Amino acid sequence: MKTIFELSLGDEKEQLETFQYDHVTIYTDQPERIMELFEPNLDEIDQLSSAWFEPASKDYPEVTMYAIEPNLVMNIMLKGANGIYIPSSEIMLLNMNLDDDRILHGYAHEYAHYRMFNYLEELDVSYKKVPMWFHEGVAEAFSHRFAPLPFAEVMNEWEVDAFFEKEATDRLISDEYIMSQYLIEYLLYAKGEEAVHTVLSNLTKSSDFETVLEEQLNYTYTDLKAYLAAEDEAVEDLMYRTEAELGNEQFQAEVLAFHERKKPYYYNAQLVTNILFQMYQTDEKWLEMAELTEYRMNYVQRDFYSYQWAADFAKKAGNLEKEAYYLAKAEEEKAKEEPVQE
Numbered sequence: 551m552k553t554i555f556e557l558s559l560g561d562e563k564e565q566l567e568t569f570q571y572d573h574v575t576i577y578t579d580q581p582e583r584i585m586e587l588f589e590p591n592l593d594e595i596d597q598l599s600s601a602w603f604e605p606a607s608k609d610y611p612e613v614t615m616y617a618i619e620p621n622l623v624m625n626i627m628l629k630g631a632n633g634i635y636i637p638s639s640e641i642m643l644l645n646m647n648l649d650d651d652r653i654l655h656g657y658a659h660e661y662a663h664y665r666m667f668n669y670l671e672e673l674d675v676s677y678k679k680v681p682m683w684f685h686e687g688v689a690e691a692f693s694h695r696f697a698p699l700p701f702a703e704v705m706n707e708w709e710v711d712a713f714f715e716k717e718a719t720d721r722l723i724s725d726e727y728i729m730s731q732y733l734i735e736y737l738l739y740a741k742g743e744e745a746v747h748t749v750l751s752n753l754t755k756s757s758d759f760e761t762v763l764e765e766q767l768n769y770t771y772t773d774l775k776a777y778l779a780a781e782d783e784a785v786e787d788l789m790y791r792t793e794a795e796l797g798n799e800q801f802q803a804e805v806l807a808f809h810e811r812k813k814p815y816y817y818n819a820q821l822v823t824n825i826l827f828q829m830y831q832t833d834e835k836w837l838e839m840a841e842l843t844e845y846r847m848n849y850v851q852r853d854f855y856s857y858q859w860a861a862d863f864a865k866k867a868g869n870l871e872k873e874a875y876y877l878a879k880a881e882e883e884k885a886k887e888e889p890v891q892e
Contacts, residue, residue, distance in 0.1 A: 632656030687730030837867035
């Protein structure tokens with residue numbers, strides 16, 4: 551039976567190019583762009599999804615993706631999102647009226663939802679057993695590995711307690727997506743890439759998600775809330791002391807300890823890494839400055855100049871391998887920024 555969206559396309563569907571990959575059939579009005587974006591990443595996307603959600607069985611349903619510039623019905627369904635996965639009809643919608651990184655990010659995000667939803671079906675576990683922060687955090691962390699979007703663009707308010715009250719049917723927006731990702735990244739950082747699969751596979755043994763989280767990963771919601779909390783007063787104190795104590799070893803140890811405790815990603819990171827940057831510059835720790843420059847690109851827009859600075863720092867440190875890596879990344883960003891010649 552045709553969906554409302556497919557009916558809205560009418561005869562336009564016949565004019566779309568079609569691609570088949572794995573369990574996904576892609577209909578698109580921008581075939582060259584889709585091929586350029588997807589082909590270098592599809593195998594890695596499939597490999598990572600198998601690691602997180604188990605290899606797709608023969609019974610996994612075929613899914614149809616429409617990667618097009620949105621019409622009225624699609625706009626209404628997306629409600630500002632880059633894409634959407636509709637399990638009931640096994641359809642994905644991907645807004646092609648976006649920049650390349652957001653399109654790839656959108657596809658990887660929705661594909662992660664598809665694989666996770668169907669893995670839960672295979673386990674005979676209701677998706678409602680899994681809290682919304684885990685659903686969205688997994689999809690965001692998954693897509694971040696292929697198209698990392700800057701966190702700082704959407705960070706506004708940080709309401710940790712309200713965030714944990716979200717139900718599996720609630721729609722998450724802006725900060726809450728980032729909080730979701732930070733928690734998943736935290737679990738992956740601490741427990742390894744198998745953390746997602748460990749939680750999902752053990753939901754067959756318990757009806758309570760929090761129990762599985764505690765038994766399998768040794769984390770409680772209290773632990774996660776403490777990790778996610780924005781420690782504004784502590785950071786303000788470090789910033790206040792920076793000018794007077796920048797060269798003080800005890801102060802430097804405090805800043806580094808804060809950063810290590812809150813990694814991999816956290817709300818106050820931009821302010822703390824500003825202090826770290828000053829410390830490394832003062833002590834001429836060039837390789838640390840290069841790596842910190844790369845880390846900070848998770849929060850701000852990646853561009854040619856940031857990678858070029860990282861390359862310069864690596865060169866000063868005498869690390870030719872890192873210099874070559876950052877120079878290659880700089881050229882990649884430069885190619886993205888240059889207008890295509892007709």
